[in-house]
Amino acid sequence: MSTFVGIDLGTSATKAVVVDAGGEVIARARCAHPASRSVHGRVDPQAWAQSIRGALAELGPAVDGAVGVGIDVHCPVAVPLDAAGRACGLGVVWDNNILRYYFNQYSQRRSEQALAATGNHPSQSTFMALAHPYLRNHDADAFARMTTFGMAGTWLGALLTGETALDPTQASYSGIFNTLDPGQGWIQETVDLLEIDPGALPPIKHAVEILGQVTPEAAADLGLPAGIPVSVGSADTPAASYALGTRPGTKPFFIMGTTHVINSCLAAPDTRATALQRCGNRPGEWLINGVTNGGDALATGALVTGFGGEGRGVADMIRTAFEISREDAVTAPFFIPHVMRERGPLWFEAPCARLIDITRETSRAQVARGIVDGVLLVDRMVLGSCVPKGSGSIYVTGAFGADAAFPQMLADILDADLDLVDESYLPAIGAAGMCGATVAGLVLPEVASRRVSPRPDWVAINDDRWDAFRASWTQATGRELLPEI
Template identity: 30%
Template sequence: MTAPQGPLVVGVDSSTQSTKVLVVDAGTGDVVARGQAAHTVTGDQRRESDPQEWWQALREALAQCGPAAAEAAAVSVAGQQHGLVTLDAQGVPVRPALLWNDVRSAPQRDRLVAELGGPGEWAERIGSVPLPAYTVTKWAWLRENEPQAAAAAAAVRLPHDFLTERLTGRAVTDRGDASGTGWWSSAQQAYDEKVLELAELDPQLLPEVLAPGEAAGTVGEVAGWEPSGLPEGTLVATGTGDNMAAALGLGLRPGRPVVSLGTSGTVYAVSPHRPTDPSGTVSGFADARADWLPLACTLNCTLAVDRVAELLGRDREAVDPAGETVLLPFLDGERTPDFPYATGLLTGLRHATSGGQLLQAAYDGAVFTLLQALDRVLN
């Protein structure tokens, strides 16, 4: 490794499927090392992961960065939004985390929306109408279906909060990731007492929400956990949710939307105005600074396309020009449109339909709703 021109900083992306790490020379912007380690996602209709795997994946990805990681001056964690992490009094997960694309909490979502006064009330208070992806609905599901696990929880965290706390020993989060829980009010920029009461969640279980730019702490030894591989004393930023981090990294300014095709498909833009969409199509998130991040998201994107490619025995790039086939790839229900109980639908087959046309239809179906939502995100 050549001598850096500035301090080395570490960026962490803990996503649904893997943890990725970049070590960057802050003086030049050059990437000097990188690492990646996979996660396990279990279940068919359910989507769960062991948070301890995220920690081990972070340690493994940092180890792949070699001596560069040991010279880091600062680190920040971005994580998949909405996941419900429940910890006992020793900071050990009570059960596997419920991931954002686990939609078993649809009945609890319906109840919570009604009990607060309907979609309009949610949009005005929280900034979003909760979907089964949101953390508040997952907590309600856990209380109803696994009350012993809920009772054992001494702390409730988001995925990025969990990793930040493992690094620092401090329970903190940021306004961006907190805005995707359903229990943080965008109107008050604080936890919403009424929603917490409806969800039967003690606010003492939640992390402190830090201001934009406020440091979470420094890397230290956390009892019961193996060292991260970063030097003690490394500055730890608050971090944020993955979409907020992407908007920050891209330097987004109002009026310039992003369409992102990953495990989920998202379309979002930075806005100076607080979003309040009562239809629920646009989620009114906060960004990682002091603005807002109106966002629409689909559950079924690359995972659905990859599944169709697997069924066809084709490479994911082996498409043919589109024919008459239409494929709605709602393999895990859907978030946009709000059809959590939906299944996939294939229509328009002909004798001449090729496997490549079917795969192209899967791509088309995955992006169609995002393109429809684009105008609403920009309004």
């Protein structure tokens, strides 16, 4: 039976799976790489390689019969590569503080046409090519040896095959790639502005294409069969979307973790450039992501209101909010949850957080409800800006376990059916699936999920609070409401 390996190079760990010809996961493994971020704003590919080696070893004999490898990576991360396709220095992460200097130096020098072609709001996170002047001025040795200015996926593909490429899902966050019209490739004006040698840019290939074959050196080092095909791969969120069967017109999905990420797939680019936007895994698809710092906001709210720190405090706060009576919920305060800078579509350059309408009569349960409602009502706002109306049920992924409170409150506030997905290896599964589809026509089965539906009596209360919250949010932030898509 044919099997396919999926390698997910995440921010903190590598996850790997083996998927059989029916799309079922028959082995999985995880190996952390805590040393990868030991230098602020930089990342060590050697630590990545070590965790990949560990994860594949943990898969054991299941790897031996594999006939293909799919890959995905966290994004955006720039990596300088030498002539042999090896990292010749530390990678550069998007939130490197020094990149802010280069953003201020270069971003406004782009023409309206060049900026529009990126399909994104001008931001440090969507202008990863700023790592090029950073390397030139702050890591001269790596810059001198660099022959390919790649990203994390370029590095991983070269590690396995010796070939270099970059897929559009990663290139879309470079700031030098034409996301609106990907057939045009690199935006020459911005390439020239940053003084990038066009010959140092990797060729653009779609995620589902075959990059090359596992080299004998990679096979010996990583324990993979030599000569089997490796797909170009994608960023991690697009890989997860592939595992969920995301296409234009299908249900969106919502990732709930430290950040809350709402994902939607469109058949044409969103020219508003408010949410984070990237090309999809296949030609003719675009993925837009609405991001909030929802998990951080919940943790901050739990800490400052006395529920406690770490996960236990958040869990206690959510349980208290869930158990409140409808009568008390109606008069609960509102939490404006922007405890740190926000990315698209909110684009707050500074924190803006406060608790509104709290009085001496406000109970502990009402405070809890106000915190949780504030986070989820902003999620509702962002959802409306990224997902067309009438899209139906929503996939939701997160570490919910047996907890029924938080998903139920989310369903009530969104007034939508939620299909909860407990699978935590979605990107790795999607990566394996992309390779399998190209090599053997593999079709991944529908991901198992459990349905949570809104409670009508709570929907009415939340709709009233939604109207009041939007007025409070506009007054507190000084911003107009997000336009709906």
